[in-house]
Amino acid sequence: MSVLPCGPADAAFAEFAAFAAAVPALPWFAATGTPLTATVIAAAETYVVVLDLAPCPVAPVGGWREAAAIAQRPDWSRDWWQAENASEQALQRQGAGRLGLEPLLAALTALTEISTGLHEHAATALAGAGLADAALAKVAAGAAAQACHQRGLALLAGDGAERAFTAKFELFAAGHWPLGIVGGTCFVF
């Protein structure tokens, strides 16, 4: 990865590298269970609307057990998950066209290796809530790693075209865990 940007690809990789370097230091899961600020609610609303989904209420989640239960409800929105997938696929095509598939995947793989460490943050947050749940820590870490991947992909695709994953990542970066759309509500833990 080039250190000094001199073209669109170098600039994209430089921005991506800065993003990846910042990932470990973010306050992952530090605000879970706390009231949602107006900024957080606005980011969640943006996330939903930019995915081209019907606007829906944003609701807080009180604790880890409740978060786990929400993430296992059968009435989760398939449209929400598919909209994310469709955006990812579009971004991958765009990014591959811009940078080449192999360099794109190599950069994303490096990011995945960095985001492996997010499990520690999830386990620490759970321990802080008095819980020892190895599976739930891995679930939270998986969700956070997915958000890193999506945000990284958006950066590499360029043009600031993808706002949904930016908004989603803002929620994680603020210490929350967006649980997606379940039963017509966008839950943010």
Added chain:
Amino acid sequence: MSAIAAAPIKSVDALKAAPDEYRMAVRKIVRSHAVNELYGARVYDEPAIALAPTPYLKWLTCRIAMEEYGHHVRFRQLGEQMGIPESEMTPEGRKPLSIFEFPLKTWEEFCVVKLLADLAEIIQVEDLMKCSFLPLRNLAKVTMPEEIFHSQFGKDTCTELIKTEDGRKKVQAAIDRYFPMMPAFFGKRDSANNALYRKYGIKQRTNEDMRADFLKRVRDLVEGHLKLKLPEVAEAA
């Protein structure tokens, strides 16, 4: 072939002074794990994210895929230190195990793969935890807790799935599909490679011994715990 009682080899640097056949034996094991961990993540874990029935299980599967990939990275890094070309540590460069020729179709199949294949992996890694090449022993120790979690995930999800008649049938069908491939996972009877590994204390157990251990443990799980049937298969590869 009798075992050679030698002092453990403590580092990659010390490996350079080991006999040629010792070095080649360690290279084979490291290469095999690097290839198969990556292929498993690609063929089973990553596709299973789309098949998982809830966001909770999708994210958990995402994490499991990362951990399996992480195992590949650890073996690959050790291989790089040992001078193994990177091209020999990916499925593109080396032939992976035959089980990977049967890609996933359903969520139930993924849960069964975790139940069966990760138990087989645990038995292999348990053996490496006494390996005479200490970097490999240490790597096995680091990897083991995640392998145990993945196997437990297979047990827990299969236990949940068989609560319905439809789920029970699907889990049984997945066992019928994947179990026949498992005995070959442990290699051939009277394998020359395995004899070499044991000669130098790189591995402790014969392929037959590990296969028999697997069959006993998997029978306890499938027939004892899940109350399902294991198909009849030839136990020797």
